[in-house]
Amino acid sequence: MxxxxxxxxxxxxxxxxxxxxxxxxxxxxxxxxxxxxxxxxxxxxxxxxxxxxxxxxxxxxxxxxxxxxxxxxxxxxxxxxxxxxxxxxxxxxxxxxxxxxxxxxxxxxxxxxxxxxxxxxxxxxxxxxxxxxxxxxxxxxxxxxxxxxxxxxxxxxxxxxxxxxxxxxxxxxxxxxxxxxxxxxxxxxxxxxxxxxxxxxxxxxxxxxxxxxxxxxxxxxxxxxxxxxxxxxxxxxxKEFRFKFENTWLRKSSFRDEVNQYWDSLPLLQLMPKLISMSSYMAKWGRNFFHKFRDKLCKQREIVNALAQKTDEESIKNYFLEKDKLHELLLHEESYWKQRAKTFWLAEGDVNSKFSVVMLRLGEK
Known part of the structure; x- marks a missing residue:
């Protein structure tokens, strides 16, 4: 309706x-x-x-x-x-x-x-x-x-x-x-x-x-x-609304702060609507993060490829620094797709337990 x-x-x-x-x-x-x-x-x-x-x-x-x-x-x-x-x-x-x-x-x-x-x-x-x-x-x-x-x-x-x-x-x-x-x-x-x-x-x-x-x-x-x-x-x-907590979000240092701020900004709702609102916010945050992350990964590959062709001392130094950044982004991507495929969950941490920990910490504030 x-x-x-x-x-x-x-x-x-x-x-x-x-x-x-x-x-x-x-x-x-x-x-x-x-x-x-x-x-x-x-x-x-x-x-x-x-x-x-x-x-x-x-x-x-x-x-x-x-x-x-x-x-x-x-x-x-x-x-x-x-x-x-x-x-x-x-x-x-x-x-x-x-x-x-x-x-x-x-x-x-x-x-x-x-x-x-x-x-x-x-x-x-x-x-x-x-x-x-x-x-x-x-x-x-x-x-x-x-x-x-x-x-x-x-x-x-x-x-x-x-x-x-x-x-x-x-x-x-x-x-x-x-x-x-x-x-x-x-x-x-x-x-x-x-x-x-x-x-x-x-x-x-x-x-x-x-x-x-x-x-x-x-x-x-x-x-x-x-x-x-x-x-x-x-x-x-x-079927229309499936919230899934992504482990890779926790790798983003600002995630916990932004989630905490949003939780504190919510009105004094009862638990169910507040959790619904919180999960909707995190789902939206995750979609924005994934799109930005994908663009960032493409740009980082371009930077590394460009530096790989250079032989001067400064470029070689920057090459290794940018290569480390690319490696960190690839770790994010690997964590994302591992969870999507539902494999290696024990190595990454159970998704439900991590979501519960986040919500419990929010409730303690």
């Missing part, structure tokens, strides 16, 4: 509709949540059909503000549960995984009403035992780093929001693609950027979707950027 959430700030504007069409075309969501639609349910139904979505549910706006809508394709089977001006609760039914619950959320924009948002989150956490994910525009921040610009976000608001998340036993899904989802005054002295759009999930939901990915996509219209949650069924993903 591919879920897209966007505070569109009004679908009566042709530019907003144009951006939404482009998002559907490029991001291919199965399920869309829109907040602050500012249009009637009739308009949403028309738009839904024009975008290729079969089903929709609307919470009409009141006066000149608000309005929520969800729309989904036949690839997703949904039962609509409770709803209000600030949320739409949906039960997701899939053949391949157990049923789970998605709450599309829009937080109170007024600061003096944030307590109502927090109480609603806590209430929603108690009404069902299904694996639960809640996502949308919360109009609130958890940490000082969620904002850049003049006037820090009040500590009591961050504290209240964090308490609601902890009381609801939720864990935040890490965001990729950027730190912020809303900005105003870009390039001016009044430039402000904030992270208002987020997604959280219960422990049972994480067990169903340990390989989920949340990302922000920057668009040409609106001060709000949409967030996209992509799910990967763990029953199917075993």
């Amino acid at each position: 591919n879920f897209l959430s966007w505070n569109c700030r009004g679908l009566g504007n042709s530019r907003a509709v144009r951006v939404l069409r482009d998002l559907v075309k490029t991001r291919k969501p199965d399920f869309i949540f829109l907040s602050e639609t500012l249009v009637s349910s009739v308009k949403i139904s028309e738009l839904c059909l024009s975008l290729g979505f079969v089903h929709n549910f609307v919470v009409d706006c009141v006066g000149r503000g608000g309005g929520l809508a969800v729309m989904w394709k036949n690839t997703v089977v949904c039962n609509i549960g409770s709803s209000s001006l600030n949320h739409i609760d949906v039960e997701i039914l899939r053949d391949t995984v157990p049923h789970w619950r998605l709450t599309c959320f829009y937080g109170m924009p007024e600061r003096d009403r944030r307590r109502e948002s927090w109480d609603l989150i806590i209430h929603l956490s108690s009404i069902s035992s299904l694996p639960w994910c809640i996502a949308g525009d919360f109009n609130d921040m958890l940490f000082p780093s969620d904002k850049e610009g003049k006037h820090d976000h009040p500590q009591f608001l961050m504290h209240g929001f964090r308490e609601a998340i902890v009381d609801s036993e939720l864990v935040e899904i890490d965001l990729s693609g950027g730190r912020f989802t809303w900005e105003k005054g870009k390039g001016t002295t009044n430039w402000v950027r904030e992270r208002l759009d987020r997604a959280f999930a219960s422990d049972t939901w994480w067990q169903l979707h340990p390989l989920c990915k949340l990302s922000v996509h920057h668009i040409v219209y609106s001060d709000h950027d949409p967030i996209q949650l992509e799910l990967c069924n763990s029953n199917l993903s075993k």
Whole structure:
């Protein structure tokens, strides 16, 4: 399932509709949540059909503000549960995984009403035992780093929001693609950027979707950027996602430091999502390392071959130095392919034990 959430700030504007069409075309969501639609349910139904979505549910706006809508394709089977001006609760039914619950959320924009948002989150956490994910525009921040610009976000608001998340036993899904989802005054002295759009999930939901990915996509219209949650069924993903720790990484002196820094930078996730994020980082690090290593090996061979043709004293001295560097690179390559062939593992060190040692050391920090 591919879920897209966007505070569109009004679908009566042709530019907003144009951006939404482009998002559907490029991001291919199965399920869309829109907040602050500012249009009637009739308009949403028309738009839904024009975008290729079969089903929709609307919470009409009141006066000149608000309005929520969800729309989904036949690839997703949904039962609509409770709803209000600030949320739409949906039960997701899939053949391949157990049923789970998605709450599309829009937080109170007024600061003096944030307590109502927090109480609603806590209430929603108690009404069902299904694996639960809640996502949308919360109009609130958890940490000082969620904002850049003049006037820090009040500590009591961050504290209240964090308490609601902890009381609801939720864990935040890490965001990729950027730190912020809303900005105003870009390039001016009044430039402000904030992270208002987020997604959280219960422990049972994480067990169903340990390989989920949340990302922000920057668009040409609106001060709000949409967030996209992509799910990967763990029953199917075993073939799609195979993390393998490479022994040769340990030969790179900077590897441990970079891994430690990334581990420390991760938010206070539960163990499973944190390990998933850590393994994804190391896999990406390994791919970059291998490509750079391959280029480095080719260049080093060229240097040695060029020096081998020279007979002056300085070139001969450099020849032996560069030859030693080439030998070290060949050791890296040999270690890599030995592990790939699953031979001589005892000589190199068991891959699982080395990975476990690295993770244990990270846990001790």
